[in-house]
Amino acid sequence: MANDASAVFDTLSPAVSKGSPADPFTPPADSSLWRKNFLLGAATASYQIEGAVNEDGRLPSIWDTFSAIPGKVLAGDTGAVACDHYHRWEADVEMLASLGLEGYRLSIAWPRVMDAAGAPNRKGIDFYKRLLNRLKEKGITTFVTLYHWDLPQHLEDRGGWLNRDTAYRFADYADLMSCELAGTVDAWATLNEPWCSAYLGYGNGHHAPGLANDRFATQAMHHLLLAHGLAVPVLRTNDPASQKGIVANIGRGTANSDSAADQRAAHLFEVQHNAWILDPLLKGSYPQDLFELWPGTEPLVLDGDMETISAPLDFLGINYYFRTNVASDGAHGFRDVPLEGVERTQMGWEVYPDGLRDLLIGFKETYHNLPPIYITENGMASDDEVTDGHVEDTQRISFLRRHLAAVDQAIKAGVDIRGYFLWSLMDNFEWAFGYERRFGVVHVDYSTQKRTIKRSAELVEKFLQERKAKA
Incomplete structure (x- = not known):
């Protein structure tokens, strides 16, 4: 099957699955990944790696508050220490550079750089200046996300993303950071995954701040997108020389049967997961099908809001992890119908690389103003262990190989994709799942903070060396 990413890059051979030193990663000779201008990097987020939550003037965030509530995070974990990156950033940059990774996507902790009155916190800002300057010295392309979910708690106390004023406070924050860091950032992303912030934070309560109301979700989303547009x-x-964009997580929805009801359910899944974000950004309107799912939840939209939200982008960041198989719920929505006998990750997510390809090609057909795309997150969690100083993460190697094949197929179908960031550089605080789920290509021993390069990272390094030699 020429159109099947799993067929293009085969799944693990028996030899590899036993930890063979054979190389199961290197793309075929005709892969777009060999282009020297295709950026290959890794990504992290501030609350997931930095720790030092009470140091140098950092204020509490909604995730500090949420993770301190018993039962909200697996095992009662918090990001108080995480990977201690705030103190170990120099060694982490050296590690990143040693792997030959060409790009690094990081986020800034809003509570670390401004006080409650909106004044600069110089110590926090200086941390990011040192970090970004060192990355530039190493020749690493920098993608900086302004908001990766760690809203200052004092803003949540005033309503958070349900309060329109938060969008204006975000614009102030963007103003400060882009003035302070101009020249050190190659690409700015305003928001990471507004779907998660709005739906998981305000719609079902799985994430901070833990509210659960569909009407809250749609209003929070509008204010998030307004914040983006204002910024x-x-x-x-x-910072005129940098690129400006936003990062959206996308989900593939497939129907459990050929029935019209199930096909409609799959459509509604993708409306809720994808069009809810992309339509306002690229069409200047919300998809009306969304309110078939959630009747009566239309957000309050003021004159000029949609024009602000739909301002042209230099790039669109895409995060993809899995697909969801759905059926009609018998009413106006859908229900998950997990498939049996499919490959899954430690998260329980199905490994489905073709979903990434299909969505990217579909976006090109749907949005005629689709900007250049970077895959800003793609990866998987596995229960990795260090054995004799090594980590043989064979499933991750296969996962990455097949998803990169899907990206290559989308490029060959005409989608303008310019780079790919592994999620994540290292194991870290996985939000409501704490430290149990390991997404990194570098293993972190949280008791000692020792970093161990996994086999997946070694193979990415090897490929980049080969590509550089051919350039």
Whole structure:
């Protein structure tokens, strides 16, 4: 099957699954990944790796508050220490550079760089200046996300993303950071995964701040997207040489049967997961099908809001992990119908690389103004262990190989994809799942903070060396 990413890059051979030193990663000779201008990097997020939550003037975030509530995070874990990156950043940059990774996507902790009155916190800002300057010294392309879910708690106390004023406070934050860090950032992303912030944070309560109301979710989403729209012109003014974009997580929905009801359910899944974000950004309107799912939840939209939200982007970041098989719920929505006998990760997510390809090609057909795309997150969690100083993460190697094949197929179908970031550089605090789920290509022993390069990272390094030699 020429159109099957799993067929293009075969799954693990028996030899590899036993930890063979054979190379199961290197792409075929005709892969777009060999292009020297295709950026290959890794990604992290501030709350997931930094720790030091009470140091140098950092204020509490909604995740500090949420993770301290018993039962909200697996095993009662918090991001108080995480990977201690705030103190170990220099060694982490050396590690990143030693792997030959060309790009690094990081986020700034809003509570670390401003006080409650909106004044700069110089110690926090200086941390990011040192980090970004060192990355530039190493020749690493920098993608900086302004908001990766760690809203200052004092803003949540005033309503958080349900309060329209938070969007304006975000624009102030973007103004400060782009003035302070201009010249050290190659690409700014305003938000990471507004779907998660809105739906998991305000719709079902799985994430901070833990509210659960569909009407809250749609209003929070509108204010998140408004914040993005208000920030983009500020970023353009203060740091004109950089790219400006946003990062959206996308989900593939497939129907459990050929029935019209199940096909409609799969469509509604993708409306809720994808069009809810992409339509406002690229069409200037919300998909009306969304309110078939959630009747009566239309957000309050003021004159000019949609024009602000739909300002042109330099790039669109795409995060993809799995697909969801759905059936009609018999009413106006859908229900999950997990498939049996499919490959899954430690998260329980199905490994389905073709979903990434299909969605990317579909977006090109749907949005005629689709900007250049970077895959800003893709990866998987596995229960990795260090054995004799090594980590043989064979499933991750196969996962990455097949998903990169899917990206290559989308490029060959005409989608403008310019780079790919592994999620994640290292194991870290996985939000409501704490430290049990390991997404990194570098293993972290949380008791000692020792980093151990996994086999997947070694193979990515090897490929990059080969590509550089051929350039």
